[in-house]
Amino acid sequence: MKKLLQISLALAAASGAAAAQAQDVKAGEKKIAMCIGCHGIPGYQASFPEIHKVPMIAGQNAKYIVAALQGYAKGDRRHPTMRSISASLSEQDMADIAAFYAQQAQLPAAPESVPAAPANVAELLTKGACVSCxxxxxxxxxxxTYPKIAGQHADYLTVALKSYKVEKNANVGRNNGVMQGQVKQFSNAELKxxxxxxxxLPSELATVPQSKLRH
Structure with a gap:
């Protein structure tokens, strides 16, 4: 457990340094045209690599959004659409977009205590040391630079977790030493x-409806 935390913190420090950019919410609002077609439609479903709801990002940590976008741009996260979009963004664009989405939902803070997991799931969470990060x-x-995940769409979380198990695929998969090591312990049914x-669980995340026809 101690070693896992040390690795996690080291990765976080590296990601945080890369994400250090001044953020401008107003500027970010003007840069999200490519985002709202998926992330601005409640219940919108993607079909790649399988059908799942696109993740809620309103209310997410800004530094995590930046880290995710950087991951797509660099190919550490492999997804053709997201890589294309992220590669078109500057570091400042990423910081501004992240700042906008971080404050967009304005939901109450999630409670400190959440409903207990069923015994079989509690065992899996302990095995994966999920609460440690x-x-x-x-x-x-x-x-x-790590995501809030409580209340996130379960089908998206399943797809995201499974992606850490994918190897040697140019269009699917995620590179992260900690997550890859943890996720490979589990079957897909256990990840689900x-x-x-x-x-x-109670969430601080949301999808805020947005129209492409904005003034």
Whole structure:
């Protein structure tokens, strides 16, 4: 457990340094035209690599959004659409967009205590040391470059978790030493059970409806 935390903090420090940019919410609002077609439609579903709801990003940690966008741009996160979009953004664009989405939802803070997981899922969460990085309520990660995941769409969480198991695929998969090591312990059915529980928790995340026809 101690070694896992040391690795996690080291990765977080590196990501945080890369994400250090002044953020401008107003500027970010003007740069999200490529985002709202998916992230601005409640319940919108993607079909790649399988059908799932696109993640809620309003209310997410700004530094995590930047880290995710950087990951797509560099190819550490492999997804053709997201890589194309992210590669077109400057570091300042990423920082501004992240700042906008971080404040967009304005939801109450998630409660410190959340409903207990079923016994079988609690065992899986302990095995994966999930709270060590994402917090006891899964809305307070130990570093802001890690995501809030409580209440996130369960089908998206399942797809995201499975992506850490994918190797040698140019269009699918994610590179992260900690997550890859943890996720490979579990079957896809176990990952789905973990995602279902986490997705059922009180959340600080939302999808805020937005129209492409903005003035």
């Amino acid at each position: 994402h917090g006891a309520n899964f809305s307070k990660p130990i570093d802001p 059970a973990i995602a279902a529980y986490i997705g059922s």
